[in-house]
Amino acid sequence: MPLIRRVSNFIFGSSCLGCGLFTEKLDPWLCPNCREELVSLGKEPYYPQEDVVCLYSMNPLTRRLVHALKYHHMPGLASYLVKQSAACRGKEVFLWFDLLKKPFLLIPIPLHSSRFRERGYNQTDKIAYALANQIEGSVFHGVSRRSFSGSQTKLSVEDRKCNVAGVFQLKKKIPKGSSTCIIIDDVYTTGATTKACSYALLQEKRVDVKICTLLFEKQVSATLDLVADHVVEWD
Numbered sequence: 001m002p003l004i005r006r007v008s009n010f011i012f013g014s015s016c017l018g019c020g021l022f023t024e025k026l027d028p029w030l031c032p033n034c035r036e037e038l039v040s041l042g043k044e045p046y047y048p049q050e051d052v053v054c055l056y057s058m059n060p061l062t063r064r065l066v067h068a069l070k071y072h073h074m075p076g077l078a079s080y081l082v083k084q085s086a087a088c089r090g091k092e093v094f095l096w097f098d099l100l101k102k103p104f105l106l107i108p109i110p111l112h113s114s115r116f117r118e119r120g121y122n123q124t125d126k127i128a129y130a131l132a133n134q135i136e137g138s139v140f141h142g143v144s145r146r147s148f149s150g151s152q153t154k155l156s157v158e159d160r161k162c163n164v165a166g167v168f169q170l171k172k173k174i175p176k177g178s179s180t181c182i183i184i185d186d187v188y189t190t191g192a193t194t195k196a197c198s199y200a201l202l203q204e205k206r207v208d209v210k211i212c213t214l215l216f217e218k219q220v221s222a223t224l225d226l227v228a229d230h231v232v233e234w235d
Contacts, residue, residue, distance in 0.1 A: 014026050014028070016029075016030050016031040016034055017029050017030060017034075017064060017065060017068055017074075017077075018030050018031065018033075018034030018037070018038070018061045018064060018065070019031060019033070019034055029065070029074075029077065029080055034061060035084075037061055038056075038061060038062070038065075038081075038084050039084055041056050041057065041059065041061070041062060042055065042056060042084045042085040042086055043086060043091075043092075044057070044086075045085070045086045045092060045093050046216040048188060048191070048216055049191070049211075051209065051210045051211060052188060052191065052194075052210070052211040052212075052213075053093055053096055053210075053211070053212050053213075054188050054212075054213045054214070054215055054216035055081070055082070055085040055086065055087055055093060055212070055213070055214050055215070056081070056085065056214060056215050056216070057215070057216050057218075058187070058215050058216060058217040058218070062081075062214075062215055063215075065077055065081060066081075066186055066187065066214055066215055069081070069123050069126075069186070070119070070123050070186065071119075073119075073120065075121050075123065075126045076126075078123060078126030078127045078129075078130050078214075079126065079129075079130040079133075081127075081130075081214055082127065082130035082131055082134065082214075083130070083134075087131060087134050087135065087212075088134055089134060093212075094134060094135060097135045097182075098135075100179075100180045100182075100208065100210065101179035101180050101208055102179055102180065103137070103138065103177065103178060103179060103180075104132075104135060104136070104137030104138065104178075104179075104180050104181075104182055105137065105138055105139075105140040105174065105175070105178045105180070105181045105182065106128040106131055106132050106137045106138065106139045106140065106182050106184055107128070107139075107140050107141075107142065107143055107181055107182065107183050107184060107197070107201070108122060108124035108125045108127065108128040108139065108141070108184045108185075109124045109143075109183065109184065109185045109193060109194065109197055110122065110124075110141075110143055110144055110145045110168070111124075111145065112145045113145075123186055124184050124185055124186060125139070125141075127184050127185075127186065127214060128184040131182075131184065131212065137182065140172075140174070140175070140178075140181075141172075142170055142171060142172035142173070142174065143168050143169070143170060143171065143197060143200060143201070144168070144169055144170075144171040145167055145168060146166065146167055146168065146169055166196070167196055168196055168197045168199075168200040169200055170200055170201065170203070170204045173204065174201070174204060174207060178207060179207065179208060180207065180208045180209075180210060181201055181207050181208070181209050181210070182209075182210045182211070182212050183197050183198060183201075183209065183210070183211045183212070184212055184213070185211070185212075185213045185214075186213060186214050186215065187213060187214065187215045187216075187217055188211065188213040188215065188216050188217070189216075189217045191211070194211045194213070198211070
């Protein structure tokens with residue numbers, strides 16, 4: 001951490017990842033107001049399709065947190081976001097999982113090796129392990145990425161589908177007795193990435209496949225997309 005940041009933190013406290021406020025009352029990521037907002041958002045998961053659940057909808061706060069998780073080397077935010085969501089025991093998403101056939105396999109969307117070297121970790125791994133602790137599933141690293149498909153940010157719906165078509169393949173057999181595979185990703189927009197991964201799974205074995213992501217991002221106009229792209233780049 002740069003010296004000027006350490007001195008600033010000592011004098012004013014650390015800054016909230018949500019609003020940027022310097023305070024000593026962080027938890028340790030958010031100030032009380034932003035944490036209250038996150039908890040409120042976590043009570044309203046989104047179901048864009050029958051087999052898909054997103055723990056949060058996209059708004060300025062959740063966008064900043066997932067951006068920090070991916071690009072600011074804050075892997076601990078994955079567990080934090082899961083624990084503030086409805087995936088915790090007894091809450092709505094936990095009960096959604098509880099209705100599925102068990103045992104669960106949680107399958108994180110893999111990063112290409114070049115992206116992994118750049119980042120140092122796969123954020124979907126962190127999300128998967130955090131969820132596994134809540135719903136008593138096992139994390140399965142049986143899917144690999146054949147090629148580097150690049151960022152999906154500026155692509156149309158059809159281009160996104162083409163960009164990830166055939167990208168994923170099974171490198172390990174799905175364990176016997178596995179009933180439900182839950183694909184884990186950070187953001188669900190068109191579903192192109194998770195559907196491509198689902199297709200790879202179903203080529204090997206007929207299993208129930210569900211999808212769980214941290215965020216759901218509604219598709220907006222090209223102009224608004226372009227503005228958002230200048231703020232945050234999503235893979």
